[in-house]
Amino acid sequence: MDSQGPEKLREVVVACPQERDRREVAAAELESRFRVRFAGPDLDATDDFDAEAVVAELAAVPADGMVGTKDRSALAAALAAARQGLPGPAPEALVRCQHKPTARAVALAAVPEATPRFGPPGELEPPFFVKPAVGRLSQGFDDPYVRGWLALAELAGFDGEVGLLAEELLTGDEVTLEGYVHAGRVTTVGVTDSVMYPGTWSFERFEYPSRLPPPRWEEMHGIAARLLPALGFDGGFFNVEYFVPKTGPVRVTEVNGRIASQFAPLVRALHGRSTYDALFELACGDDPRWAPGRPDGVAISYVMRVFEDALVEAVPEPEESLEVLVRPGLRLSEQGAANDASSYRLAIFVESGETREEALTRCRERARRLAFRLRP
Numbered sequence: 001m002d003s004q005g006p007e008k009l010r011e012v013v014v015a016c017p018q019e020r021d022r023r024e025v026a027a028a029e030l031e032s033r034f035r036v037r038f039a040g041p042d043l044d045a046t047d048d049f050d051a052e053a054v055v056a057e058l059a060a061v062p063a064d065g066m067v068g069t070k071d072r073s074a075l076a077a078a079l080a081a082a083r084q085g086l087p088g089p090a091p092e093a094l095v096r097c098q099h100k101p102t103a104r105a106v107a108l109a110a111v112p113e114a115t116p117r118f119g120p121p122g123e124l125e126p127p128f129f130v131k132p133a134v135g136r137l138s139q140g141f142d143d144p145y146v147r148g149w150l151a152l153a154e155l156a157g158f159d160g161e162v163g164l165l166a167e168e169l170l171t172g173d174e175v176t177l178e179g180y181v182h183a184g185r186v187t188t189v190g191v192t193d194s195v196m197y198p199g200t201w202s203f204e205r206f207e208y209p210s211r212l213p214p215p216r217w218e219e220m221h222g223i224a225a226r227l228l229p230a231l232g233f234d235g236g237f238f239n240v241e242y243f244v245p246k247t248g249p250v251r252v253t254e255v256n257g258r259i260a261s262q263f264a265p266l267v268r269a270l271h272g273r274s275t276y277d278a279l280f281e282l283a284c285g286d287d288p289r290w291a292p293g294r295p296d297g298v299a300i301s302y303v304m305r306v307f308e309d310a311l312v313e314a315v316p317e318p319e320e321s322l323e324v325l326v327r328p329g330l331r332l333s334e335q336g337a338a339n340d341a342s343s344y345r346l347a348i349f350v351e352s353g354e355t356r357e358e359a360l361t362r363c364r365e366r367a368r369r370l371a372f373r374l375r376p
Contacts, residue, residue: 009035010064012280016040016073024264028274037061043072047144051151059083065283071098074258075152087285089236089257091156096231097257100133100165110230113249114223118167128166172245175210177220178260180237182287186225189275189290191217192263202343206301208266209294219250233257237279262301265350270295299352302363305343309333310374323348346372
């Protein structure tokens with residue numbers, strides 16, 4: 001008989017969780033290896049919260065690691081982890097990532113060849129694209145959201161300004177490189193393609209792995225390997241969004257100091273290991289030891305959208321890998337967390353196949369079968 005008893009499970013707090021977090025933790029069977037605690041309110045469900053109270057609540061939960069998977073929950077987790085002396089990204093580094101003007105200034109010094117021209121809207125020569133200094137889902141300048149972010153960022157010492165940022169208009173394929181930094185070393189997990197509905201700026205699907213050739217993967221990894229340390233980011237997951245033109249250097253459009261939670265089931269389907277698994281290891285101070293490389297097959301996260309408002313009368317029954325984003329009894333325009341600037345998201349689901357064409361065919365066939373009932 002072992003006098004030492006069973007090995008103690010490390011305790012990991014998932015800060016301000018969403019249903020996707022609970023589902024992915026269960027799918028990766030992480031509760032067999034960690035003692036998982038879900039703590040704090042879903043910050044994306046409300047913009048009216050007391051930042052100090054949320055961080056204090058999280059910091060009071062005993063833990064070996066603390067994670068958050070959305071911009072504001074990741075910042076809240078970093079603040080709480082710092083108060084407990086736990087591993088993880090410095091809150092100040094997350095603020096640098098999330099505040100786009102700061103991230104752009106750092107990128108200009110660290111990776112000038114990959115940084116688009118940027119500045120205040122009145123100072124940049126057109127054509128240019130205008131985005132909020134802090135925002136989400138291309139929804140523009142969202143005062144309640146920004147106020148919530150500012151309240152957290154001020155706890156990290158941020159005293160800058162928020163507003164609008166203009167940057168040169170970029171063209172090319174939109175892709176996301178996801179990885180992590182451990183002890184200063186940047187590891188790439190994978191690269192995912194973003195595909196829009198034709199003629200729109202609304203995402204239709206995310207295809208993993210990217211169809212781009214290996215030299216482009218290496219170029220994007222090289223940029224991330226310089227940019228994340230320059231931002232002071234360490235001990236956490238990140239994702240970098242790029243535009244990749246047919247010729248010329250790739251350009252950075254955004255740096256997120258958090259996991260890309262929507263891509264977790266894609267990675268799990270093809271690698272047999274979840275990014276949440278690696279995230280938990282990292283949160284406890286360990287090297288996840290991810291084995292880089294392209295997997296076989298293709299997995300797609302498909303986003304069902306409509307482009308006109310309607311009353312939701314019925315939604316499909318729950319099924320595997322289906323994330324329903326609307327509920328009956330409300331108009332689509334009243335379900336703001338599911339909207340972007342020009343369309344309304346209904347659901348997200350995942351399909352995979354041996355080829356890209358097979359996976360996409362399965363997505364579109366499934367979308368036709370899903371029983372949403374909408375009344376104009």
